[in-house]
Amino acid sequence: MLPRSVFGKVRYLHRAYSQQAGKSLVAQFGSYESGEQTGRIFNRVALSILLAANAAAFLSSERISQCDKQPLSGNFVADAVEIVSPAVVNIMVYVDGYLMSGISSGSGFIISDDGLVVTNAHVVSSSTDGKVLVTTMNGKKRTGVVHSLDAASDIALVQLDNDFKGEKYPTVVLGSSRKLRNGEFVVALGSPMQLQNSCSFGIVSATARHARELGFRKSRSEFIQTDAAINQGNSGGPLVNLAGQVIGINSMKVQGADGISFAIPIDTAMQVVQQLRLNKRVIRPYVGLNMVDFVPASATEINNQKSEPKRGWWGQKVEKSPSKNSMKEHLFNTQAEKVLVQSVTKDSPADKCGIQA
DSSP states (O other), rough: OOOOHHHHHHHHHHHHHHHHHHHHHHHHHHSSSHHHHHHHHHHHHHHHHHHHHHHHHHHHHHHHHHTTTOOOOHHHHHHHHHHGGGGGGEEEEEEESOOOOOEEEEEEEEEEETTEEEOHHHHTOOSSSSEEEEEEETEEEEEEEEEEETTTTEEEEEOOOOTTTTTOOOEEEEEETTTOOOOOOOEEEEOOOOOOOOEEEEEEEEEEGGGGGGGGGTTOOEEEEEOOOTTTTTTOOOOOOOTTTTEEEEEEEEOOOOSSSEEHHHHHHHHHHHHHHHHSSOOOOOOEEEEEEGGGGHHHHHHHHHSOOOOOTOOOEEEOOOOHHHHHHHTTSOOOEEEEEEEOOTTSHHTTTOOOO
């Protein structure tokens, strides 16, 4: 259904055309009566043409606005890959462990022309001497050193050695993950299974998947869930939108499941990157308390465990599993979630505020 603005425009144009047509017809036929009947026919035809033209223009503008005024080309994925791929690198790490030695690999992307690479902390944390081998898209190999890393956020920085004076590296364009929507197209780039310059295509399945939903009980991080394939070796590579902008860092996937992968949002990652560049560590707020989810049915059991833990035959502590009734109560609990404070560190901010266990 067309909006009123379209009919108003048609009505205005119809009135203007009618007046002009009437003058020309009177001049042609010599009288108003003879031109009036012909004018009516002309008006009907003109009105039909105007309605059709305005309807087509309106529908066309609506269709374009829904595509951000940039209709997709036949190679829209290739266009995005072409923009970002020159700054995507493969990272090789030599691991010399007590039980096992070998080479592990991951991915990363360059954010500054002096060779600063962003990757996952778990990609480079096992490096024996802090040195890594970085291979760019065109096959050039450069050595690099681990600048800094933060295990809590799984973010690390690698600085490429400036062996070639004056060499400037290609960099990625950073986007924003704040306004990301479910269903948007994304492309994951990296080196899965040491296969360099690989890319996979998918959509955003969820914009803010909490770490606790993935089993990380002590983490408050959020992840972008996507069905773009992220495999071993993709870690640290960029997740980009169709504009070729980095909106996430490929991090992990669910083992034994297809189409469930996760990336660190770029807005969160860049906050960590800025601190690592300045301080080589991340400064986080400290509260000083330990808390767990509060379930009314199991509150008594938690208190009992805190005061007098159960002992095994040899005196070791035995974790008491929740009863069937408490598990059922927790499953069907529809009340607002609460927490139970188990301990408060002395002289901590929580202690000074009067919070008690």
